[in-house]
Amino acid sequence: MPATYNAIATTTLTATAASISFTSITSSYTDLVVVVKAKSAGNNTTFGLKFNGDTGSNYGSGYMGGQNGSTLTTFNSGTSASFNAQSQSSEFAPNVIHILNYANTNMQKLMFSEVNQPNGYTLQYCAIWSNTSAITTIDVGNFDSAGNHWVTGTSVTIYGIAKA
Amino acid sequence: MALTWVAIATTTLTSTAATISFTSIPATYTDLYLFISARNNQGGSGQYIRYNSTTSGYTQVRLITDGSTVTSPANTFTTENFMLAMDSRANANGFGVAMAYITDYQGANNKFTLQSSTNPDNGTDYNFIEVDAAGWNNTSAITTITLIPETNAFATNSTATLYGIKNTV
Numbered sequence: 001m002p003a004t005y006n007a008i009a010t011t012t013l014t015a016t017a018a019s020i021s022f023t024s025i026t027s028s029y030t031d032l033v034v035v036v037k038a039k040s041a042g043n044n045t046t047f048g049l050k051f052n053g054d055t056g057s058n059y060g061s062g063y064m065g066g067q068n069g070s071t072l073t074t075f076n077s078g079t080s081a082s083f084n085a086q087s088q089s090s091e092f093a094p095n096v097i098h099i100l101n102y103a104n105t106n107m108q109k110l111m112f113s114e115v116n117q118p119n120g121y122t123l124q125y126c127a128i129w130s131n132t133s134a135i136t137t138i139d140v141g142n143f144d145s146a147g148n149h150w151v152t153g154t155s156v157t158i159y160g161i162a163k164a
Numbered sequence: 165m166a167l168t169w170v171a172i173a174t175t176t177l178t179s180t181a182a183t184i185s186f187t188s189i190p191a192t193y194t195d196l197y198l199f200i201s202a203r204n205n206q207g208g209s210g211q212y213i214r215y216n217s218t219t220s221g222y223t224q225v226r227l228i229t230d231g232s233t234v235t236s237p238a239n240t241f242t243t244e245n246f247m248l249a250m251d252s253r254a255n256a257n258g259f260g261v262a263m264a265y266i267t268d269y270q271g272a273n274n275k276f277t278l279q280s281s282t283n284p285d286n287g288t289d290y291n292f293i294e295v296d297a298a299g300w301n302n303t304s305a306i307t308t309i310t311l312i313p314e315t316n317a318f319a320t321n322s323t324a325t326l327y328g329i330k331n332t333v
Contacts, residue, residue, distance in 0.1 A: 060286030064229040064293040075231030075284065075291040100201060100261055106321040107201065108258045112282055124293055126282035132257050 005033070010157040016041060016149040019141025020156045027103035027134055029160030034099065036083070036140060037092040037155045042148025048080025049097070050139040051109065051129050055079055058130045065115075065123030072121065080143050081127035084115050092153060097125075103134040169197070174325040180205050180317040186309045186326045189269075193328030196266040200311065201259040202322040203250040208314030209283060209290055212244040213264060215275065216308050219243040221301040224279075228294040245298040248281035249313065249322075251290035258285055259322065264298070270305040 006029070011020045025032070038047060050059075061082040062075035076082070083095055097113040109129040115122065129135075140156045142148050170193070175184050189196070202211055224239045224246060250260035260283030267276050279296035300306075311324060 058286065060284050060291070062229075062231050062282075062284050062291055062293060064227070064234055064295075066234075071229075071234035073229040073231055073234050073293075077286050101259075101323075104321075106257065108255065110201070110259060110261050110282075110284065112261060112280075124280070124282075124295060126261075126284040126293055128258060128284040128286055130255055130258070130286040 005159045005161055008158045008160050010155065012155040013150060013152050016151055018147070018149050019139050019143070022138045022158055023136070025136050025138065025158070026160065029103070029162050030101065031161040032099040032102045032135070033159040033161060034097040034138065034140065035157045035159070036095045036097065039092050039151045039154055040142055040148050041151050042144065042146055044142070044144045044146065044148055046082050046084050046144065048082050048141060048143040049111070050080045050143070051131070051135045052133055052137050054129070054131065059127060060130065061125070061127040063123045063125045065121055067121035072123065081111060081129060083113055083125050083127070084123055099135065105132050105134055108132055109135060168330045170328045172326045172328045174323065176323045177318055177320050179320055182313070182317050184311040184318060184322070184324045187307070189307050189309065189326070190328070191270040191305055194268070194331040195329040196269045196306070197327040197329055198264040198266065198309065198324065199327070200247070200262040200324045202262065202311070202313070202324070203259045203319040204252050204313045204315050204317070205319040206252055206316035209248055209251040209292060210246055210314035211249040211262065212241070212246055212312040212314070214244040214310045214312060215300050215302070215306050216304055217310065218302060223299040223301060225297040226294060227296070228292060231291055244312065245277065245279065245296070245300070247279050247296070248283045248292050248294050250283045250285070252319065254283065254285040254288050254290040258283070266306065272303050274303060275300040275306060
């Protein structure tokens with residue numbers, strides 16, 4: 001991995017909220033890492049990332065994993081880059097998402113993460129935002145149709161990674 | 165775990181290319197880490213990685229999904245190791261990502277590599293995720309790494325960076 005990690009911004013919820021937003025993200029790094037430690041008020045375990053306010057069906061997501069002897073896999077299109085690991089239990093399940101070449105205007109934006117969920121599965125996630133614009137805004141949220149919120153204490157931190 | 169990561173070399177293609185190569189890799193690190201964003205320019209969802217221009221001794225255990233089933237296909241790659249890259253038939257400007265962590269690359273033992281690669285797309289059938297235990301049964305120090313597209317050439321703007329990792333303070 002690149003040589004330097006710098007924390008760009010961090011937010012920890014002091015009240016329930018549907019999402020956490022980061023704006024005016026600098027283009028001075030090569031990659032971004034988004035660390036999400038989340039817990040949902042509902043029974044959903046997925047959350048999403050939306051970039052530059054794009055709410056269209058311009059995202060693709062997939063995963064491969066295992067759960068107690070079974071394999072898990074899917075690829076879907078959607079209105080956010082979908083990831084997993086928010087918890088409804090006592091833990092704030094972590095997810096570390098790498099967003100590659102986020103300011104490169106020649107590439108659609110690809111991201112991946114590896115998840116070990118406390119209640120019993122491991123997943124390798126990948127997602128793409130079908131847009132070549134530089135990412136300047138990220139909304140990380142609980143975008144499920146049931147309208148569930150993240151609970152107090154949920155936190156998201158964005159790190160910038162610079163190539164040496 | 166390693167304590168220091170240093171970028172040894174990076175390549176960004178300004179035109180299509182039949183290979184991406186890292187040569188004269190110094191022996192001053194403990195491990196190597198290769199990070200690739202690649203797209204084929206003429207079909208093909210994969211790329212190959214070859215060491216020291218040698219075309220024998222490669223092994224690989226694969227775990228792969230197309231979004232429907234997870235499989236571990238019998239390995240057919242013996243002249244190089246395989247990783248995913250974006251297919252040219254996927255949406256324009258999409259690039260797959262591949263990572264290879266090469267342990268003890270200058271040691272006098274066979275070489276072992278952890279590989280992870282993916283090429284997610286939105287609305288096409290060219291999505292895969294792959295995790296591999298890869299190996300090169302050769303005791304020579306790795307001094308050259310060559311990336312080869314599955315078909316024809318790598319597309320413009322494909323990038324690859326080679327990092328050296330030291331486990332000494």
